[in-house]
Amino acid sequence: MxxxxxxxxxxxxxxxxxxxxxxxxxxxxxxxxxxxxxxxxxxxxxxxxxxxxxxxxxxxxxxxxxxxxxxxxxxxxxxxxxxxxxxxxxxxxxxxxxxxxxxxxxxxxxxxxxxxxxxxxxxxxxxxxxxxxxxxxxxxxxxxxxxxxxxxxxxxxxxxxxGPTPAPEVAQACRLLSEAAGGIRVARLAADVGWSQGHLVRRFIEQVGLTPKAFARVLRFHRAAGMLSGNGVDLNEVAVTCGFYDQAHLNRDLRALAGITPGQLAAAYWVDGAVII
Structure with missing residues (x-):
């Protein structure tokens, strides 16, 4: 230990x-x-x-x-x-x-x-x-x-x-989104698993808790948060790498999901998803 x-x-x-x-x-x-x-x-x-x-x-x-x-x-x-x-x-x-x-x-x-x-x-x-x-x-x-x-x-x-066994299609969608850190559109995700978008969204919400789009947003945010924990990180580079449209998009999502700015998050000490405030 x-x-x-x-x-x-x-x-x-x-x-x-x-x-x-x-x-x-x-x-x-x-x-x-x-x-x-x-x-x-x-x-x-x-x-x-x-x-x-x-x-x-x-x-x-x-x-x-x-x-x-x-x-x-x-x-x-x-x-x-x-x-x-x-x-x-x-x-x-x-x-x-x-x-x-x-x-x-x-x-x-x-x-x-x-x-x-x-x-x-x-x-x-x-x-x-x-x-x-x-x-x-x-x-x-x-x-x-x-x-x-x-x-x-x-x-x-x-x-x-x-416990219940998740649908293989939901498991595949979850895996694809996680591997791409949220960088897959729902339409492509549905096509990859062989379901309609509507059916995928309904089953995904039931077994994951968020819609595929919302889950992808969280994964993008979490990847960006991890990159921001380093010293001297360029915000434009983080935005591009993590699939945001631009730095303004990155700023909006960090404020919505963390309630703080990229600079505040970068300066904070955090572990296990908890930011010391």
Missing amino acids: QVAWVGSRRRVTRPRHPGLRPFVHSYAGYWAPKALPYRVRLIPTGRAVVVLNIAEPFAEVYRLGEQAGGRTPVGSLVAGLEDGPRVCAHPGGQEAIRLELTPLGAYRLFSLPMNELTNKVVELEDVLGPMADELMERLAGTQDWAARFDLVDAILLARLER
């Missing part, structure tokens, strides 16, 4: 179980030696997220612009695919495991239409039912991170085995 500092928290990782690699993009454990509060901005990644909060819950998790009434404490959570920024605040003393799932991995794991989770955060028990409480009790009952990861692996593998 590897351990590193991320802000005021320690981050522990290990290679994913081979059976999880097609479905789980990454997972990591976090704990804070000191109870220091933090606030991050979550930017779209094209993946679903599960956070297993073993200790203190989040103080609030909300989308930018959301009414204050929706900002309630959140314990362990499930977040579907997003097409905009979200803010996450924690009072300090976090101890948690965070998983990033591929869209179709989330579809199999959650066993429900992914559009029901689009741009939403729900409590873990709303998706897993009584299993959620059992899982969290068992995680809290051990202090060993390897044992915790083993437990999570076993739960994931069992649920994935029982």
Whole structure:
């Protein structure tokens, strides 16, 4: 296992179980030696997220612009695919495991239409039912991170085995979009998988959570965000490389999906789709 500092928290990782690699993009454990509060901005990644909060819950998790009434404490959570920024605040003393799932991995794991989770955060028990409480009790009952990861692996593998199988055409469309970082038009995508555009859009929304066009936009944005994390990056070069019409198009999409400018994103420290603010 590897351990590193991320802000005021320690981050522990290990290679994913081979059976999880097609479905789980990454997972990591976090704990804070000191109870220091933090606030991050979550930017779209094209993946679903599960956070297993073993200790203190989040103080609030909300989308930018959301009414204050929706900002309630959140314990362990499930977040579907997003097409905009979200803010996450924690009072300090976090101890948690965070998983990033591929869209179709989330579809199999959650066993429900992914559009029901689009741009939403729900409590873990709303998706897993009584299993959620059992899982969290068992995680809290051990202090060993390897044992915790083993437990999570076993739960994931069992649920994935029982989950629904995505349509091969949706899986192919998802793969083509991911390989091209969003650089494929929906008409060509439909032709490649052998479906009409309308049928592709309907099934894609059900099993991924976004339309193919919106998913492509998120993938372009995420590639651009990754390029902007380097020093001395030329914005015009990023725009051209990532398939934007021009720098103005890049600026508009970054403001819409991250709520900040390219310069602010380039100067920020971010990891696992979270920008430290």
